[in-house]
Amino acid sequence: MASEKVYHYKAHAKCPKCGEIVEVIVILLIVTTLLTIMFNQVLIISKGYSETFEDELKPLKIVGPVFVEVGDKISFKILSEGLPVKEAKIIFAGIEKETDERGIATFQIDFAGCFKVIAKKKGYVQNSTFLWVFPRGIENFPIRCTKSASEPQPYGVTMSSFRMAGFNYxxxxxxxxxxxxxxxxxxxxxxxxxxxxxxxxxxxxxxxxxxxxxxxxxxxxxxxxxxxxxxxxxxxxxxxxxxxxxxxxxxxxxxxxxxxxxxxxxxxxxxxxxxxxxxxxxxxxxxxxxxxxxxxxxxxxxxxxxxxxxxxxxxxxxxxxxxxxxxxxxxxxxxxxxxxxxxINEDLSGFDYIIVLPGWAPRESDISPSEIEDAFIEYLDYAELIAKRYGLKILMIYIGHIDWIMNFYTSRKSFENFFMSKFNYSTEKARIWFVDFILNETIKRKLVAGVDVHPIWFFHMGYPIYGGEGIHEEYSYWPTKKLANLAAKYLRKPWNEEGRITLRMLQLAKHVANTLAVTSPNSYLTYWASSSFKTALTHYEKGDYESARRILQEILGFFTHIRNPLNISIDGIGDEWSYFDPVYYNP
Structure with a gap:
């Protein structure tokens, strides 16, 4: 074919020398084209896919909730170009299931956190998303509120922290x-x-x-x-x-x-x-x-x-x-x-809730923490009396502010002697005492429908104390997460901590077992790690977390002496993180 083209050009050339030039040019064009095709094929093969095959892969779309609560049934629907995909594999919280003819697979877990959802099937492009599983709140407080969720959150504090603590308002x-x-x-x-x-x-x-x-x-x-x-x-x-x-x-x-x-x-x-x-x-x-x-x-x-x-x-x-x-x-x-x-003594019928603040409790000046507790209990008794009289429920808000306590001390010296000395002059310890006492008291009251704990931001913003005589400078501080954790003890139901810990161990064990299969020449060791992991996974899926963790501890314990057992490198390639996300470690 090439020689025919050359001959054709030569026949129409005006001189032999021009014909030779044309022949050389045509040959160079042909060689360049062939080299380009070969280079592209090598490049495609080196990437591990063919352009033709990539074009044939169909997309997968995961349709499901963004957040649920512990114990909810969680259904994911897998679609491709608007149609349900049957027998697609969905991996969620360490469990793998296949979709039915409607493209749906349903899960249910008994622990909280943020989890990756992976959908895959041969002939389709793998897809993934995230799902938050939040803890359930206690029935005593249907309204578990914080104003901190609507405050600016430039650093550190996230909405997820408050949801994980049990807040729902x-x-x-x-x-x-x-x-x-x-x-x-x-x-x-x-x-x-x-x-x-x-x-x-x-x-x-x-x-x-x-x-x-x-x-x-x-x-x-x-x-x-x-x-x-x-x-x-x-x-x-x-x-x-x-x-x-x-x-x-x-x-x-x-x-x-x-x-x-x-x-x-x-x-x-x-x-x-x-x-x-x-x-x-x-x-x-x-x-x-x-x-x-x-x-x-x-x-x-x-x-x-x-x-x-x-x-x-x-x-x-x-x-x-x-x-x-x-x-x-x-x-x-x-x-x-x-x-x-x-x-004021007015008719409150027609309303649904009465709002009360701890700072509104009548009390004397220069009193001790125990006397503050007595004053608050009396005020809560009064609020319940009013609520019962007019058919209302109580909302206790601004639990967490202790500024109002300071306003009832006649001097800096009395404030320190009567109050701060009881907490080793620590504002955070004083606030922890205050929130713990109020939540412990209000949770016993049937007419208290909700509580608002604020402020509970942490790390990113200071807690200011507004007062004279230098109190602001000395007792303002940068809060830790202790108050949020304390609120969580009262506001959320217990959930299966063992399950989440076991899942983390499974993620690690799966990675080290895969690494061993690729890098180790010891076939017996590879088989032992792989089969042990499968046994642990079976126990996990049955809810036998104790047996699963015992096996996983053996696997992970063996690999503690191996350098980089997860075989993860900082190279910009995320394939090795496909099933193993950092989000598992910070729910």
Whole structure:
């Protein structure tokens, strides 16, 4: 074929020398083409696949939940191009099953963690995803809440930590301020991160809203239009919903200087006092915000709402307003309604929950921890009496804050002598005592429907103590995970720790057995490791974790003297991690 082409070109050449040149060029083109084809084939073979074969592989799609709870039946459906795939293998939590004619395989495990789900079948591209299995919460507290889930989490703290501790509700606040004329303004807080680029963009927007006022650069409160306020709340709701949290939304009112962004209490001497006319304006604006927030809560599917709590500016008038609006709110909002205990003798019928804080317990000044316990028990007795009278359930929130304790000591010396000395001057030890005592007491009470433990963030953010005489500097600290772990002891049901530990051991043993099969010339040793692993896996699948762990300990014990028994290298190639993920070690 090539010679015919050369001859053809030669026949049409105008001179012998030109014909020779054409012949050489054509031969070079043919040789180059052949070499390119050969090189590509070598490259394809070296990669371990052929382009033709790769094109023929069909995709696999895993359809299933993102998170479940311990003991739930977990079904995965495997599809390819929209159709179910029969006899596909699914590997989940150390168990392998095949899909039925509907493309479905079902699992059920009795321990918590984050697990990899792998789907594969010959002729298809292997696929994988992750599934969180969270522990079940205790029935004593159907509402296990923390505001820490809706706080900024820039470092270390993850939503999964709170779900793994047994929390199922996120508490979110809608903040408001007011002015001397009684006008009410929604608030948002600027971020603390000084280098954040998005913050600079936000400041441009803020500057347009406050043309005649100085714009605070960081970590201060600003007034925003209702639309901006609701968008911020919507973002918070959607963020925690991704992790399966239900929502408790409530409000807080305080005074913010519009020129400086400084937040202060409504009884601060710098906060304005309202005239009778301003009070009427305030209550009318309060009404508008209540209806607006109720409509928002219904649209977002909020489970619990308190649209007027944490305001002691006009406590009696605001309560009466809330009470009068109940029929209208019920038409708008289908969830549960809560009311804060504001310390006044009013009819609380028509509400679902009464909110109480440990810090509201009446007590004397300069008292010991045991006297604080007595005061709290008396306050909880009072809350149960009110709840029973009006057919309510109790929500105990802000368990974890001990700032209010410090406010009842007349001096730094008395605070240290009567209180901190009992905990070796450790703020963390004092908070652990406080949370442990309150949870232990409230769990006994039948009318307590829920608790809110906050703050329980750890590692990434300090716990500030607000007080005079240098208390802030000396007793603020960086929390560990101890409080979250303590809350977990009360809020979640026990689950099979042995099962998860055994699974981790299986992952390790499988890897070392595979490594041995590839690298060892000792066929007897290879057979021993492989057969022992299969026996351990059989025990594991039957739920006999003790027998499985005994065999796995023998396998892993043998390989402790071998360098890099997992045969894993930092090379950017993830094949060796296909069935063995770091996520198994940090659920």
């Amino acid at each position: 996120a508490r979110i606040k809608a903040y408001y301020t007011y002015d001397e004329n009684g006008n009410i303004y929604p608030l948002i807080q600027l971020p603390e991160l000084s280098e954040a680029r998005v913050l600079n963009e936000s400041l441009e927007v803020v500057s347009k809203l406050y043309l005649k006022k100085s714009v605070i650069l960081r970590n201060f409160w600003i007034r925003v239009p209702p639309s901006v306020h609701l968008r911020k709340l919507e973002w918070l709701v959607n963020d925690v919903r991704k992790w399966g949290f239900k929502i408790f939304l409530h409000t807080q009112l305080f005074y913010v200087d519009p020129n400086t962004g400084e937040m202060m209490g409504i009884f601060d001497p710098r906060a304005p006092r309202l005239s009778p006319k301003a009070k009427r304006v305030f209550l009318e604006e309060r009404k508008n915000e209540i209806i607006r927030l109720a409509s928002f809560a219904e649209r977002m599917g909020i489970e619990i709402l308190d649209p007027i709590s944490f305001s002691t500016l006009l406590p009696r008038e605001e309560f009466q307003l809330y009470k009068e609006l109940l029929p209208e709110i019920r038409k708008i909002y289908s969830g549960k309604l809560a009311i804060s205990d504001i310390g």
